[in-house]
Amino acid sequence: MSVIDQDSPRVADRQSMPASGPSAAGDAQPAVTGVTATRDEVLESARRAKVAAAAVALLPRSVKDAALIAMADALLDRRVEILAANAIDVRAAQAAGTPDSLVDRLRLNDSRVEAMAQGLRDLAGLPDPVGTVVRGSVLPNGLQLTQIRVPMGVVAIIYEARPNVTVDAAGIALKAGNAALLRGSASAHESNLALVDILAEAGVGAGLPVDAVQLVPGTDRESVKHLMTARGLVDVIIPRGGAGLIQAVVNGSTVPVIETGVGNCHVYVDASADQAMALAILINSKARRPSVCNAAETLLVHEAIAADFVPAAVAALRQAGVTVHADPAVAGLVGGTEGTDGVDGVVPATAEDFDTEYLSLDIAAAVVPDVDAAIAHINEHGTGHTEAIVTSSIEAARDFVARVDAAAVMVNASTAFTDGGEFGFGAEIGISTQKLHARGPMGLAELTSTKYVVTGTGQVRASS
Amino acid sequence: MSVIDQDSPRVADRQSMPASGPSAAGDAQPAVTGVTATRDEVLESARRAKVAAAAVALLPRSVKDAALIAMADALLDRRVEILAANAIDVRAAQAAGTPDSLVDRLRLNDSRVEAMAQGLRDLAGLPDPVGTVVRGSVLPNGLQLTQIRVPMGVVAIIYEARPNVTVDAAGIALKAGNAALLRGSASAHESNLALVDILAEAGVGAGLPVDAVQLVPGTDRESVKHLMTARGLVDVIIPRGGAGLIQAVVNGSTVPVIETGVGNCHVYVDASADQAMALAILINSKARRPSVCNAAETLLVHEAIAADFVPAAVAALRQAGVTVHADPAVAGLVGGTEGTDGVDGVVPATAEDFDTEYLSLDIAAAVVPDVDAAIAHINEHGTGHTEAIVTSSIEAARDFVARVDAAAVMVNASTAFTDGGEFGFGAEIGISTQKLHARGPMGLAELTSTKYVVTGTGQVRASS
Numbered sequence: 001m002s003v004i005d006q007d008s009p010r011v012a013d014r015q016s017m018p019a020s021g022p023s024a025a026g027d028a029q030p031a032v033t034g035v036t037a038t039r040d041e042v043l044e045s046a047r048r049a050k051v052a053a054a055a056v057a058l059l060p061r062s063v064k065d066a067a068l069i070a071m072a073d074a075l076l077d078r079r080v081e082i083l084a085a086n087a088i089d090v091r092a093a094q095a096a097g098t099p100d101s102l103v104d105r106l107r108l109n110d111s112r113v114e115a116m117a118q119g120l121r122d123l124a125g126l127p128d129p130v131g132t133v134v135r136g137s138v139l140p141n142g143l144q145l146t147q148i149r150v151p152m153g154v155v156a157i158i159y160e161a162r163p164n165v166t167v168d169a170a171g172i173a174l175k176a177g178n179a180a181l182l183r184g185s186a187s188a189h190e191s192n193l194a195l196v197d198i199l200a201e202a203g204v205g206a207g208l209p210v211d212a213v214q215l216v217p218g219t220d221r222e223s224v225k226h227l228m229t230a231r232g233l234v235d236v237i238i239p240r241g242g243a244g245l246i247q248a249v250v251n252g253s254t255v256p257v258i259e260t261g262v263g264n265c266h267v268y269v270d271a272s273a274d275q276a277m278a279l280a281i282l283i284n285s286k287a288r289r290p291s292v293c294n295a296a297e298t299l300l301v302h303e304a305i306a307a308d309f310v311p312a313a314v315a316a317l318r319q320a321g322v323t324v325h326a327d328p329a330v331a332g333l334v335g336g337t338e339g340t341d342g343v344d345g346v347v348p349a350t351a352e353d354f355d356t357e358y359l360s361l362d363i364a365a366a367v368v369p370d371v372d373a374a375i376a377h378i379n380e381h382g383t384g385h386t387e388a389i390v391t392s393s394i395e396a397a398r399d400f401v402a403r404v405d406a407a408a409v410m411v412n413a414s415t416a417f418t419d420g421g422e423f424g425f426g427a428e429i430g431i432s433t434q435k436l437h438a439r440g441p442m443g444l445a446e447l448t449s450t451k452y453v454v455t456g457t458g459q460v461r462a463s464s
Numbered sequence: 465m466s467v468i469d470q471d472s473p474r475v476a477d478r479q480s481m482p483a484s485g486p487s488a489a490g491d492a493q494p495a496v497t498g499v500t501a502t503r504d505e506v507l508e509s510a511r512r513a514k515v516a517a518a519a520v521a522l523l524p525r526s527v528k529d530a531a532l533i534a535m536a537d538a539l540l541d542r543r544v545e546i547l548a549a550n551a552i553d554v555r556a557a558q559a560a561g562t563p564d565s566l567v568d569r570l571r572l573n574d575s576r577v578e579a580m581a582q583g584l585r586d587l588a589g590l591p592d593p594v595g596t597v598v599r600g601s602v603l604p605n606g607l608q609l610t611q612i613r614v615p616m617g618v619v620a621i622i623y624e625a626r627p628n629v630t631v632d633a634a635g636i637a638l639k640a641g642n643a644a645l646l647r648g649s650a651s652a653h654e655s656n657l658a659l660v661d662i663l664a665e666a667g668v669g670a671g672l673p674v675d676a677v678q679l680v681p682g683t684d685r686e687s688v689k690h691l692m693t694a695r696g697l698v699d700v701i702i703p704r705g706g707a708g709l710i711q712a713v714v715n716g717s718t719v720p721v722i723e724t725g726v727g728n729c730h731v732y733v734d735a736s737a738d739q740a741m742a743l744a745i746l747i748n749s750k751a752r753r754p755s756v757c758n759a760a761e762t763l764l765v766h767e768a769i770a771a772d773f774v775p776a777a778v779a780a781l782r783q784a785g786v787t788v789h790a791d792p793a794v795a796g797l798v799g800g801t802e803g804t805d806g807v808d809g810v811v812p813a814t815a816e817d818f819d820t821e822y823l824s825l826d827i828a829a830a831v832v833p834d835v836d837a838a839i840a841h842i843n844e845h846g847t848g849h850t851e852a853i854v855t856s857s858i859e860a861a862r863d864f865v866a867r868v869d870a871a872a873v874m875v876n877a878s879t880a881f882t883d884g885g886e887f888g889f890g891a892e893i894g895i896s897t898q899k900l901h902a903r904g905p906m907g908l909a910e911l912t913s914t915k916y917v918v919t920g921t922g923q924v925r926a927s928s
Contacts, residue, residue: 057866058866058867137888139886139887139888143881145887145888153869231714235900236899250695254715256900257720277922280924281922288925288927379518397919402521405617406915407916408915408916408917409916409917409918410919410920411918411919412919412920412921413607413918413919413920413923413924414925416925417607417920417923418916418918422925423609423916424601424609434720435699435700435720436699436720436722437900439913439915439916440611440915440916449899450904451870451871451872451873451903451904452871452872452873452887453865453873454875454882455861455877456875456876458741458744459878459881460744460747460752460877460878460880461878461880
């Protein structure tokens with residue numbers, strides 16, 4: 001019941017990236033032309049968001065849930081309007097020669113609108129993180145100390161083509177008591193305008209402030225810059241999309257950023273692995289949904305079982321339609337040697353292959369001498385997302401878990417499980433691959449901060 | 465038993481700021497001249513820290529504690545060396561015409577070295593945050609999910625004059641399983657070199673990697689820039705010092721930053737306050753240690769009790785040596801009207817007074833019509849550090865707690881309690897005034913990240 005199903009937006013966000021690597025310009029700014037906005041306009045929007053955030057923060061769960069449900073109803077009631085706005089975006093994209101696969105992601109239809117509405121209803125069913133006591137105690141001097149969850153404030157989300165992110169992100173931000181500042185792509189601008197108008201109007205009807213959900217003015221690059229430097233007005237920026245977008249935000253932002261989602265994930269098959277289990281985990285990790293960030297991009301095999309496992313793995317990968325970018329050892333084991341002269345579907349790996357997030361039916365494969373080498377390879381080439389080991393050795397599992405530096409480490413399980421829905425968080429706004437604040441799937445709690453409340457009876461501190 | 469006693473370093477860090485506001489140049493770079501370092505040198509240092517961090521992360525508590533105690537012993541054993549190096553810094557500062565108060569903060573003596581050693585011993589006595597299970601469950605498919613605390617990695621601390629921060633910060637970072645990259649000021653460079661040499665050597669003797677504690681090469685401004693842009697090598701930067709230093713780091717860093725310590729704290733005395741309690745809290749908040757970040761800088765008084773309370777408060781503040789920067793209402797109540805023509809020790813408040821972190825025996829004072837106005841004033845002028853209300857009204861307390869946007873909110877208690885030691889955290893590395901990752905006193909847990917460990921028996925995810 002993941003509200004933002006990790007898979008869907010990831011497909012949207014990532015398929016625009018060429019398999020050979022991210023394109024900063026393409027990722028960050030699907031359209032250079034677009035609606036321009038001045039710095040003052042962007043800051044004014046952020047200022048109104050800050051005022052709205054103070055009000056949203058105080059709303060009880062009942063009002064927030066009623067607003068989410070009113071928004072869901074409004075999306076269905078006004079779907080004709082949504083689809084008409086979306087048709088403008090779709091026509092413009094087609095006129096610009098946008099590939100069909102991209103146009104398809106931009107396109108809304110009845111079932112997609114229904115899915116967005118259902119996502120909001122699901123959010124209404126989740127517990128409210130605000131007010132949760134994180135820790136508390138009575139201090140020796142009688143002061144009562146509690147650390148409670150409070151909303152983050154103004155949450156800005158910068159994202160790519162798919163209009164459903166507009167609704168999903170707004171819903172999650174609101175449920176956690178925040179105001180949402182949304183910055184979608186120029187290609188979805190008409191759709192996003194319609195969606196935000198509907199969400200805001202329905203929200204106001206249910207008791208939300210009018211500025212609780214806003215589309216950031218402008219679709220040009222400058223407006224993103226203004227947003228990224230609105231420190232003091234915006235509390236956190238979450239970029240959702242390809243590596244280029246994320247890097248641009250990380251490098252340009254003075255507002256705190258949470259990095260999400262670039263996943264160069266590995267499956268390491270240890271000497272002691274149950275090979276049937278390893279095959280199932282490998283194929284599931286790679287081929288279940290190749291375009292999502294938790295998909296495996298590299299297979300590492302312990303040399304002790306390489307002669308047995310590699311041929312079986314390559315055959316299974318080939319059957320799943322996966323091209324194997326093989327290091328010399330892997331190539332040698334399957335009779336492939338040199339590029340197109342080798343085995344069908346097996347090509348020699350270049351150095352770049354091991355740093356590539358393919359997001360496609362491709363996998364790099366190498367033989368490693370031991371678990372140490374696997375860990376070193378992963379810590380050098382991985383992106384800190386999800387790493388898996390298949391092993392029967394308690395020592396190898398312990399080593400791998402302790403030493404691999406990633407948001408999630410899987411022991412005898414598919415990388416595909418790194419997902420807020422699968423982890424039982426109910427909803428997620430992305431997978432953080434950084435170490436500060438949130439790491440791994442970010443649910444509602446990760447969109448909150450905390451506050452210490454200290455209640456006394458006149459205590460003063462000794463002069464020490 | 466706060467290891468970094470918030471008060472001490474704050475005094476050091478802050479007294480270099482002019483009362484009228486922060487000086488970016490003075491704060492960030494106490495000396496423009498100094499040892500230069502190339503970008504490669506700084507990055508090489510960060511790279512070695514990253515390698516060391518991977519090893520420190522795996523050390524059991526026993527080794528870390530033994531290292532902390534060995535370091536404490538070494539500081540005492542080699543105090544002659546420390547004091548000799550320090551004497552060079554002190555002489556240079558004196559030759560440069562540095563004011564005595566600043567020289568005093570730079571100066572080490574036997575008791576200061578002993579205090580640094582004791583701080584390390586206290587840290588050894590604290591529980592290890594690493595490996596703590598934050599949450600865990602068995603998922604419906606049988607996967608065992610645990611979120612565990614892991615070290616942050618490489619923690620960089622940029623700080624000002626006082627050499628004791630070198631030892632305190634290194635100790636806290638290490639206890640939480642991190643490598644420490646320390647960037648002190650040019651004025652303390654000889655002292656810091658000696659201290660780090662002693663810490664590193666003692667650490668190695670006890671089983672730490674040699675690069676677990678390093679002084680960042682260079683004392684020039686460029687070396688700070690290199691450090692702030694070493695993303696991927698440095699996991700977090702914590703600037704400790706005045707507003708100028710913190711702003712420079714926040715604006716220039718691509719490495720995640722945790723803002724600390726600027727505190728424009730308020731004491732609001734509500735209509736229903738017990739006035740004797742309010743007086744005690746006011747005087748303690750303001751005058752206990754005026755130079756620390758949790759000291760009160762503004763008094764707000766509800767108009768319903770202003771006629772009674774203001775004259776008493778001003779008299780008590782005057783008795784404590786505090787100059788009152790009074791708004792017209794406060795001035796009128798104490799017979800003061802116009803600047804030096806008014807009452808002794810009461811001067812008219814300018815607009816800037818209400819945005820000033822005096823860190824001295826000064827306080828701004830104003831009368832407000834109600835709790836709403838107090839909250840609005842605080843949210844406009846405060847820095848999100850600590851805000852206090854004195855009240856007998858449960859409604860006023862609830863409103864104030866819910867709506868004031870700050871790391872800590874005190875009800876009927878002094879602002880001076882915002883401190884890791886007072887909160888029972890044992891040690892702190894600073895007071896975060898931002899909302900991401902850590903807010904309020906930062907103890908050992910705040911110097912960790914988390915990792916999800918998912919253990920299965922071959923689970924793969926359904927296709928859906």
